Amino acid sequence: MKRLIPVLLLKNGLIVRSQLFSIHQSIGNPMHxxxxxxxxxxxxxxxxxxxxxxxxxxxxxxxxxxxxGTTLLGLLPEIAKLxxxxxxxxxxIRDIEAMRERFAAGADKCVINSEAxxxxxxxxxxxxxxxxxxxxxxxxxxxxxxxxxxxxIDGGRTPTGLDPLAWARECEQRGAGExxxxxVDRDGAGTGYDLALVQAVTTSVSIPVIACGGVGAYADFVPxxxxxxxxxxxxxxxxxxxxxxxxxxxxxxxxxxxxxxxVQLANKWFTREPQYDxxxxxxxxxxxxxxxxxxxxxxxxxxxxxxxxxxxxCLYPSLSATPMEYDAKGLCTGCQMAQMKTDxxxxxxxxxxxxxxxxxxxxxxxxxxxxxxxxxxSGGKDSYFQTHYVKNVLGYxxxxxxxxxxxxxxxxxxxxRRMAEVFDVDHIIxxxxxxxxxxxNRLGFQIMGDMNWHGHMGIATLPMKIxxxxxxxxxxxxxxxYADLCGQFSMNDFVEWSYRNRLExxxxxxxxxxxxxxxxxxxxxxxxYQYPSDQELFDLNLKGIYLSNYVPxxxxxNSKLASELYGFxxxxxxxxxxxxxxxxxxxxxxxxxxxYMKYVKFGYxxxxxxxxxxxxxxxxxxxxxxxxxxxxxxxxxxxxxxWLNYVGMDETTFDAIADTFRDPRVWWFDxxxxxxxLSD
Amino acid sequence: xxxxxxxLVDLQIQNILSxxxxxxxxxxxxxxARDAAAIAQADLLVLPGVGSFAEASRRLFQSxxxxxxxxxxxxxxxxxxxxxxxxxxxxxxxxxxxxxxxLGLIPxxxxxxxxxxxxxxxxxxxxxxxxxxxYSTAVLPAVLDGANFYHVHSYHFEVKSPSHCIGTSxxxxxxxxxxxxxxxVLGTQFHPEKSQEPGLDLLHALVxxxx
Numbered sequence: 001m002k003r004l005i006p007v008l009l010l011k012n013g014l015i016v017r018s019q020l021f022s023i024h025q026s027i028g029n030p031m032h033x034x035x036x037x038x039x040x041x042x043x044x045x046x047x048x049x050x051x052x053x054x055x056x057x058x059x060x061x062x063x064x065x066x067x068x069g070t071t072l073l074g075l076l077p078e079i080a081k082l083x084x085x086x087x088x089x090x091x092x093i094r095d096i097e098a099m100r101e102r103f104a105a106g107a108d109k110c111v112i113n114s115e116a117x118x119x120x121x122x123x124x125x126x127x128x129x130x131x132x133x134x135x136x137x138x139x140x141x142x143x144x145x146x147x148x149x150x151x152x153i154d155g156g157r158t159p160t161g162l163d164p165l166a167w168a169r170e171c172e173q174r175g176a177g178e179x180x181x182x183x184v185d186r187d188g189a190g191t192g193y194d195l196a197l198v199q200a201v202t203t204s205v206s207i208p209v210i211a212c213g214g215v216g217a218y219a220d221f222v223p224x225x226x227x228x229x230x231x232x233x234x235x236x237x238x239x240x241x242x243x244x245x246x247x248x249x250x251x252x253x254x255x256x257x258x259x260x261x262x263v264q265l266a267n268k269w270f271t272r273e274p275q276y277d278x279x280x281x282x283x284x285x286x287x288x289x290x291x292x293x294x295x296x297x298x299x300x301x302x303x304x305x306x307x308x309x310x311x312x313x314c315l316y317p318s319l320s321a322t323p324m325e326y327d328a329k330g331l332c333t334g335c336q337m338a339q340m341k342t343d344x345x346x347x348x349x350x351x352x353x354x355x356x357x358x359x360x361x362x363x364x365x366x367x368x369x370x371x372x373x374x375x376x377x378s379g380g381k382d383s384y385f386q387t388h389y390v391k392n393v394l395g396y397x398x399x400x401x402x403x404x405x406x407x408x409x410x411x412x413x414x415x416x417r418r419m420a421e422v423f424d425v426d427h428i429i430x431x432x433x434x435x436x437x438x439x440x441n442r443l444g445f446q447i448m449g450d451m452n453w454h455g456h457m458g459i460a461t462l463p464m465k466i467x468x469x470x471x472x473x474x475x476x477x478x479x480x481x482y483a484d485l486c487g488q489f490s491m492n493d494f495v496e497w498s499y500r501n502r503l504e505x506x507x508x509x510x511x512x513x514x515x516x517x518x519x520x521x522x523x524x525x526x527x528x529y530q531y532p533s534d535q536e537l538f539d540l541n542l543k544g545i546y547l548s549n550y551v552p553x554x555x556x557x558n559s560k561l562a563s564e565l566y567g568f569x570x571x572x573x574x575x576x577x578x579x580x581x582x583x584x585x586x587x588x589x590x591x592x593x594x595x596y597m598k599y600v601k602f603g604y605x606x607x608x609x610x611x612x613x614x615x616x617x618x619x620x621x622x623x624x625x626x627x628x629x630x631x632x633x634x635x636x637x638x639x640x641x642x643w644l645n646y647v648g649m650d651e652t653t654f655d656a657i658a659d660t661f662r663d664p665r666v667w668w669f670d671x672x673x674x675x676x677x678l679s680d
Numbered sequence: 681x682x683x684x685x686x687x688l689v690d691l692q693i694q695n696i697l698s699x700x701x702x703x704x705x706x707x708x709x710x711x712x713a714r715d716a717a718a719i720a721q722a723d724l725l726v727l728p729g730v731g732s733f734a735e736a737s738r739r740l741f742q743s744x745x746x747x748x749x750x751x752x753x754x755x756x757x758x759x760x761x762x763x764x765x766x767x768x769x770x771x772x773x774x775x776x777x778x779x780x781x782x783l784g785l786i787p788x789x790x791x792x793x794x795x796x797x798x799x800x801x802x803x804x805x806x807x808x809x810x811x812x813x814x815y816s817t818a819v820l821p822a823v824l825d826g827a828n829f830y831h832v833h834s835y836h837f838e839v840k841s842p843s844h845c846i847g848t849s850x851x852x853x854x855x856x857x858x859x860x861x862x863x864x865v866l867g868t869q870f871h872p873e874k875s876q877e878p879g880l881d882l883l884h885a886l887v888x889x890x891x
Binding site for chain 1: 701798809828830
């Protein structure tokens with residue numbers, strides 16, 4: 001049986017998407033991804049560490065999933081806890097001792113690349129010490145313009161003059177048990193494997209070869225395994241882009257006649273929803289509350305020396321709520337991706353529009369007995385734009401679904417209520433019990449410093465849940481927030497909605513069942529936050545797409561269109577924490593108390609988000625942006641009082657709990673709270 | 681049922697952590713033993729394995745652990761389980777990098793796999809379907825017959841008596857021993873701790889019923 005293998009690239013503790021071995025975009029915390037891969041019973045996992053610093057950055061205090069170590073070796077045992085399939089680990093291995101450490105920390109195989117070229121004797125020695133099966137050589141091959149093949153090392157940067165076939169044979173002779181064959185020029189290209197290269201290597205050696213590099217579609221795996229003669233097909237990026245990508249890819253291979261283990265979507269020993277130990281979690285919460293009462297704040301006690309940096313174009317700090325990376329010029333991935341979008345001409349948008357129509361045609365109700373898609377709407381400007389586009393531009397019949405979090409502003413409520421009428425569509429507004437909402441507000445704030453956890457999870461769950469219930473295979477989201485803000489993905493990834501993204505980024509690792517037991521909350525209370533099973537998603541082939549991947553997307557333009565065509569009302573009173581008026585009317589705390597907590601944690605707020613977007617689009621200069629952010633980011637807004645009355649908390653308690661979340665890398669105490677601040 | 685205690689023999693060259701995590705998941709408590717005293721107290725003894733036979737054999741015999749394990753199995757009649765290299769160590773000897781002695785708990789030799797290109801490469805790496813045969817023990821649930829387990833090995837165990845091979849998989853045109861057993865000694869060529877659901881099912885069965 002052949003194997004299908006996901007590769008996770010780790011950079012400074014986070015999973016990254018890689019292109020041409022040089023652009024790396026942060027996808028997120030490896031633990032969430034490994035857990036998903038375990039659920040799907042993946043054949044094997046390859047973990048490659050391409051860290052540039054020896055420090056890992058998963059220390060945000062508001063996340064459920066954390067680990068204590070600061071290096072790969074600290075992370076590995078945590079991954080091993082979630083990984084009941086073979087784990088191959090590579091990156092920076094230079095000697096036998098490094099291999100020994102990785103095996104002890106949970107690796108089953110070590111992947112050696114550059115050091116094997118520099119010191120081939122290491123292979124012989126390693127094979128003797130650990131057995132051939134534990135020694136995997138990774139060979140990165142560059143196909144030059146003239147077709148000549150050359151082995152590259154140091155992450156594809158250093159040419160070696162070695163011929164890949166000769167080098168592969170030498171690795172085999174020296175005792176390597178497997179070869180991972182990667183194509184430098186195909187990395188992140190999505191154009192398929194270099195099949196000639198795969199064939200040449202598999203016929204040159206008699207050890208198994210794992211093909212890697214270039215997969216852009218599920219069907220790309222097949223030729224490497226059939227004609228290519230590879231024993232396994234591996235890829236990194238594609239498994240990060242689409243929901244259930246692994247089972248769908250596997251099904252594609254099996255349908256094409258490749259002998260593989262069948263698709264298995266669940267594992268009785270290992271649930272998709274994390275299992276929390278309530279006693280431990282309760283004790284953690286009590287500890288935080290006790291620290292708040294005693295004024296024990298990590299930021300005040302532990303002033304860590306760490307240099308903050310900011311994007312050289314927009315206002316994004318290195319320590320942000322969203323994962324990001326900078327390029328050599330100091331430009332953040334958010335700005336890089338915004339530039340990519342700006343550079344698209346009309347023909348590119350036309351091409352994307354055609355892809356979008358294809359998706360709708362595939363998903364539409366063929367017999368006209370159901371809605372064609374679901375749109376999750378808050379009633380905001382973007383909701384108006386999405387519904388406008390689906391109903392009145394493309395001409396499909398959407399079902400609107402709203403999670404009603406009970407925090408609407410009067411204008412937001414007005415806009416929401418009018419949607420069914422102005423668009424002539426069906427609209428489900430789901431209102432959870434207010435008693436439950438008050439509990440979740442309190443708990444979200446106390447546990448993770450965010451009263452709107454319920455809102456993020458409700459919005460991220462209900463549209464998918466309603467779609468699964470009514471067997472509607474398409475959910476249309478607006479923009480991918482992190483792709484847009486911090487450039488988490490490339491515009492060419494056509495990234496889609498995923499459970500991992502929902503749990504990791506909307507829920508911070510706190511799944512619905514986490515709350516069960518706190519304040520007498522029951523599982524039945526949490527129904528609005530319970531996501532459809534993987535089997536339901538797979539059987540329905542339920543996709544969630546982001547409209548912003550297919551049509552030009554600009555918040556300001558959406559707002560204008562919504563008010564001109566549909567009478568959308570912007571806020572009557574300006575927000576305190578940002579200068580934009582038409583955003584976040586569905587939740588008064590979203591731009592208020594919730595966002596204030598972002599400032600308390602990270603030292604910046606929504607004004608920085610808005611100004612950064614407006615700087616990228618040319619609507620603001622950087623200096624104007626800095627001035628606005630300096631004015632708005634620190635404001636403690638009036639709606640904090642409403643929230644305190646709503647949940648029954650006093651302001652002193654609120655402030656003390658908030659202070660437990662201050663990140664020591666941003667804040668320190670010196671008579672008052674001080675922060676690293678962006679200067680001109 | 682009280683929690684079963686499993687003692688792992690740690691030769692400091694194996695994947696102790698992976699096996700520990702998997703055993704914990706199926707409800708066992710794990711003690712990692714590095715010396716004779718710890719092993720002498722054991723109930724269910726597990727020899728995990730990755731690495732080279734020669735090195736493991738040398739460590740077993742030089743440290744005196746080999747005798748303690750033999751005593752545990754033969755005199756005390758307590759169960760011993762080996763995974764992958766740990767399974768091969770249950771045999772009489774191995775030809776991996778020379779000739780090296782095993783524990784001799786199940787008669788047989790460990791010999792190199794014969795490759796058959798293009799599809800049957802050595803090492804034999806990947807998921808292989810295992811069939812339980814008529815010699816299989818009641819300890820292993822029937823549901824494991826036909827299940828897929830993760831194999832990664834260049835050598836395999838040729839048992840002397842066919843009745844000691846209780847589960848087989850195909851390699852090239854041969855049946856090879858994927859599970860061997862003799863009385864209270866059992867070994868799997870594959871890694872149950874890395875074989876997801878069927879692997880964890882197998883560990884669970886051993887933890888609950890292998891006495």
